[in-house]
Amino acid sequence: MxxxxxxxxxxxxxxxxxxxxxxxxxxxxxxxxxxxxxxxxxxxxxxxxxxxxxxxxxxxxxxxxxxxxxxxxxxxxxxxxxxxxxxxxxxxxxxxxxxxxxxxxxxxxxxxxxxxxxxxxxxxxxxxxxxxxxxxxxxxxxxxxxxxxxxxxxxxxxxxxxxxxxxxxxxxxxxxxxxxxxxxxxxxxxxxxxxxxxxxxxFACDLREPEKANAFLKANDLQPGKFLCCIPRLRYTPYWTIKDRPFDEVKHARNEAMKEHDHAQLRRAIVEVVKTTDLKVLVCPEDQTQMKVGKEMLVDPLPAEIRERVVWRPNYWLTGEAVSTYVQSAGLFGNEMHSPIMCIGHGIPAIVCRWAEQTSKGYMWEDIGLGQWLFDLDNPADMPKIVPAVREMAQNPDQAKQRAAAARKVVxxxxxxxxxxxxxxxx
The missing domain is CATH 3.40.50.2000 (Glycogen Phosphorylase B;)
Structure with missing residues (x-):
């Protein structure tokens, strides 16, 4: 079918x-x-x-x-x-x-x-x-x-x-x-x-901090509609690095075993976007642990000529500044769920990659008509589809926005x- x-x-x-x-x-x-x-x-x-x-x-x-x-x-x-x-x-x-x-x-x-x-x-x-x-x-x-x-x-x-x-x-x-x-x-x-x-x-969150967002975009030469956002994520949030929680050896081992697998396609997508469009890519966090992950797994391994058009956000932000940034982007892709949710809530295209450790929440993308933008990193058949989907979103912004708008209407x-x-x- x-x-x-x-x-x-x-x-x-x-x-x-x-x-x-x-x-x-x-x-x-x-x-x-x-x-x-x-x-x-x-x-x-x-x-x-x-x-x-x-x-x-x-x-x-x-x-x-x-x-x-x-x-x-x-x-x-x-x-x-x-x-x-x-x-x-x-x-x-x-x-x-x-x-x-x-x-x-x-x-x-x-x-x-x-x-x-x-x-x-x-x-x-x-x-x-x-x-x-x-x-x-x-x-x-x-x-x-x-x-x-x-x-x-x-x-x-x-x-x-x-x-x-x-x-x-x-x-x-x-x-x-x-x-x-x-x-x-x-x-x-x-x-x-x-x-x-x-x-x-x-989906309905509309907190805004436009002054902070605009200052960051200006400082990094990110023009409205001329950049995509990309969000990294490990299998388990390493809360022990930001909260008073004991180190979890089992979760850490799982993170280490899967982090290359879970970020390789995002990295390839960044390369493809830079090579085939005039867009930049902003690597940004959804939680306080992800700035380090983004630098290690997405930014640092890139070839120098690609990295010139990639911006890494080194510090955490609150929801208002994030939303004020997302709404000026051409779309978002990555391993998180709620930044995509906030994007779709404002008609901004968003691609979600998920895995079993994230429960079933990612399937809401199918429920609102965005199954084409949902990829299971535990399913080998989904892996080669991620880069083409990101490229299509980047190269066909009007079509991507129409799809996002239809999902927003359902919501x-x-x-x-x-x-x-x-x-x-x-x-």
Missing amino acids: NKNLFNRRDALAMLGLATAGAAMAADDSAAPTNAKKKILLRSSWQTVNIGDIAHTPGVLQILRTHMPDAEITLWPSRVDNGVEELLRAEFPKLKIIKTADQRKQAFEECEFLLHGSGPSLVAQKDVIRWRDETQKPYGVYGITLPSKGSASTKPTTEPAMAKTIEVLSGAEFVFFRDSHSLALAKEKGCQSKIMEFGPDGA EQRQAETMAVLKRSLA
Whole structure:
């Protein structure tokens, strides 16, 4: 079967899961919005990764768009490293819980708990706490259900999975950010009232820091529309290098064994772009460990004549500066997920390379009609397709932007439909 048709069919099938939701969204558009509904958003998992940062402003933007009269309180894990300031600047009415007394007050005042996007039901214990202490409803927005654990989650045992399924079953709704997670939840017997595909909240992230981005672009002679972004990644994030965590010999060994395999095609794609187009390539990070990886695996091995048109970003950035850079690029490719998500959310083309350690989240690219831009580095058949895909994206920017825009439309339609479900739950 033609893969293009298969991917389009899959995207339409995923939309078909929410036919009722679409009808509700249509009905809802004509109905007055209930004022001052109070929602407690459990999100903001960490700040060393711009993707984890993006979850929260993404969901906040969706809520602001579709429920402008709602009062949102954020219950974060972390908003340090300048993230709180970014959130308050963009969402000045946002309440952020910092103390036990503030959490207690939020439990009393808020009508609904919304668990934000993440690699799993990250705050499962807190959802249980809300359920048991308040007996109020809750919902889950845009998560992956990992079957075996991943680079960012603990191994999933059968008792742990059973407990997660029990908590999800009590939710008013669960929106899974990839169809594989939805299928797994059904297989495991999840009984939530509504279970559908719901894109990662980070698609809607629109934090901006244009002054910082423009200064960086100017300093490195990167012209709008004349560069691609490339993001490296190891199989396991070496958190022991940036956090107070013990060295993990097993994960380190896996990283070392696979790092050449996982970056060889990206490096070849950089060479191809430089040789066949007038574009530059910006090698940039999604988390605090990736500047070093990008230099070692992508930049340093390049021939000198290629390296002249490659820019390496040596320091970490926050989500606003990253988004303000991505939207001026001609596209992005690499081994990460959330920078591509933020790109598609703004109509910027993005190619994703994935592997088993990243759970099933990458399959959301098939769910939104971008199967042609998803490559499995554990599948030998996918490897030779990466460089041609990057070259095509670089050489045919109009076609690439049309494909990105179509995927963005799918995402935005689902966002509207999921918010209709939330409104019904609050009513």
